[in-house]
Amino acid sequence: AKVRHYKWEVKYELKSPDCYKKLAITINGRTPGPSIVAQQGDTIVVELKNSLLTENVAIHWHGIRQIGTPWMDGTEGVTQCPILPGDTFVYKFVVDRPGTYLYHAHYGMQREAGLYGSIRVLLPDGESEPFAYDYDRSIILTDWYHKSTYEQAVGLSSIPFVWVGEPESILIQGRGKFDCSKAGIIPEMCNATSPDCSPYTMTVVPGKTYRLRIGSLTALSALSFEIEGHNMTVVEADGHYVEPFVVKNLFIYSGETYSVLIKTNQSSTRNYWITAKIVGRNNTTPSGLAVLNYYPNHPKRIPPTPPPVGPQWDDLAPRLSQSLAIKSHRNFIHPPPQTSDRVIVMLNTQNNISGYRRWSVNNVSFNLPHTPYLIAYKHNLLHTFDQRPPPDDYASTEDIFSVAENANATTSNAAYRLQFNTTVDIILQNANTMTKNNSETHPWHLHGHDFWVLGYGRGKFDKINDPNKYNLVDPIMKNTVVVHPFGWTALRFRADNPGVWAFHCHIESHFYMGMGVVFEEGVDRVGKLPRSIMGCGDAKGYHRP
Ligand code: C2O
Ligand code: CU
Numbered sequence: 001a002k003v004r005h006y007k008w009e010v011k012y013e014l015k016s017p018d019c020y021k022k023l024a025i026t027i028n029g030r031t032p033g034p035s036i037v038a039q040q041g042d043t044i045v046v047e048l049k050n051s052l053l054t055e056n057v058a059i060h061w062h063g064i065r066q067i068g069t070p071w072m073d074g075t076e077g078v079t080q081c082p083i084l085p086g087d088t089f090v091y092k093f094v095v096d097r098p099g100t101y102l103y104h105a106h107y108g109m110q111r112e113a114g115l116y117g118s119i120r121v122l123l124p125d126g127e128s129e130p131f132a133y134d135y136d137r138s139i140i141l142t143d144w145y146h147k148s149t150y151e152q153a154v155g156l157s158s159i160p161f162v163w164v165g166e167p168e169s170i171l172i173q174g175r176g177k178f179d180c181s182k183a184g185i186i187p188e189m190c191n192a193t194s195p196d197c198s199p200y201t202m203t204v205v206p207g208k209t210y211r212l213r214i215g216s217l218t219a220l221s222a223l224s225f226e227i228e229g230h231n232m233t234v235v236e237a238d239g240h241y242v243e244p245f246v247v248k249n250l251f252i253y254s255g256e257t258y259s260v261l262i263k264t265n266q267s268s269t270r271n272y273w274i275t276a277k278i279v280g281r282n283n284t285t286p287s288g289l290a291v292l293n294y295y296p297n298h299p300k301r302i303p304p305t306p307p308p309v310g311p312q313w314d315d316l317a318p319r320l321s322q323s324l325a326i327k328s329h330r331n332f333i334h335p336p337p338q339t340s341d342r343v344i345v346m347l348n349t350q351n352n353i354s355g356y357r358r359w360s361v362n363n364v365s366f367n368l369p370h371t372p373y374l375i376a377y378k379h380n381l382l383h384t385f386d387q388r389p390p391p392d393d394y395a396s397t398e399d400i401f402s403v404a405e406n407a408n409a410t411t412s413n414a415a416y417r418l419q420f421n422t423t424v425d426i427i428l429q430n431a432n433t434m435t436k437n438n439s440e441t442h443p444w445h446l447h448g449h450d451f452w453v454l455g456y457g458r459g460k461f462d463k464i465n466d467p468n469k470y471n472l473v474d475p476i477m478k479n480t481v482v483v484h485p486f487g488w489t490a491l492r493f494r495a496d497n498p499g500v501w502a503f504h505c506h507i508e509s510h511f512y513m514g515m516g517v518v519f520e521e522g523v524d525r526v527g528k529l530p531r532s533i534m535g536c537g538d539a540k541g542y543h544r545p
Contacts, residue, residue: 070499
């Protein structure tokens, strides 16, 4: 195994990823940032310099479990203090499993300002996947706002509440196209011919098989990804091999990664559209467009047909059926424990708390403490956050189909303490928002673990009958899973990774508004914490090296 060194400088730069000028957060001048490509077992060392001048930063390695290094998870407020402007922090961790992963900012809502990239972990020499391909490519999908994240964050935490709204553009590998001729657009701010916003083109050779690693790091949007005229065979999800199945369009939620195989077996006399369309929300954001360029056509040659329109935004059925179609590859099944030691039901609701618009789990809206949990638990600074355990369930009288009263919702920074080495089930229960007849889509992401996806259902989870329908035979393991509108999702994991781990909705504004929890497990087994993660809250006294 190798040690791979990266030296990154994080700073604001004016960019025009969708032709419209905005201050973006870049790594070494780029957004998306540099890709990390490594082999299973390698050690990644990232020397990160914060040159944002006035903002803190932290970077999370999404999908990497950080076994033995829980302090390197990069989650500000949970596993480390923020990296202050001017400071350098060294992340060092092992990538212990092959697959497709991501990295992104985990401080405030900085991720959506452009601080993200991909991690590709290859198999050791001599080993091969249960599928064959000629070329390997990565694509990250994001959505893009013209307002600064700072202005958005202020709006979300103001009375009256100012919602972030729908994104202006969808970016495919950091490129999109905003219509500069729109009314009210200052010409100096928008340059339709800027090279920053020429569409992403993926050049392919006819007659080959491509593995395309697709990750989504949208701030808000659920997407349908499609390549005109080409079916996709899904073979990997969040680093786990999938029993292959074919789709025309791939639904992908923020925080998920997939590998699909495509065959370049269409007419090589032309190029084809690649599209990313928002689903699950009624919106007017134009779909993201990129070009599949068949060699030797000119990469700038516009495909002769209109881009595929994609599925209806409000048609839930195909999204639910894709979720249900994802199973573990038959030769790589990790059977789940057949029973669990603890079941936590998590009702997802939108609430007003003291006049603020918030998201809650079992009527508790999450906020981060000043002293990161990992340091607080390890150094016995338990006075730094609420010690009353958050609830394992919600009141059975709650009606998930109507606008909730939730009059007694509160904000808290309490954590769930899990018995080390036990099996935990989480039932994510969706509900009506504060808008009549509306329920949203929430992709939940768990740090430090992969979980088995046991099942999905519509309506209210039935504790007696629904567990009988769990897939305990060949469920896929993932680190991010979607909860569909008015539905539930059941997952199971082993609390076997000593540390403190965030579990939250991957929608940037939802987590910011309280949609998350924290799990502590086996913290007594965590080794000595490095000084470099300290320096804030009650961990101030510990000096940085
Ligand atoms: Cu990719 Cu806590 O997030
Ligand atoms: Cu959400």
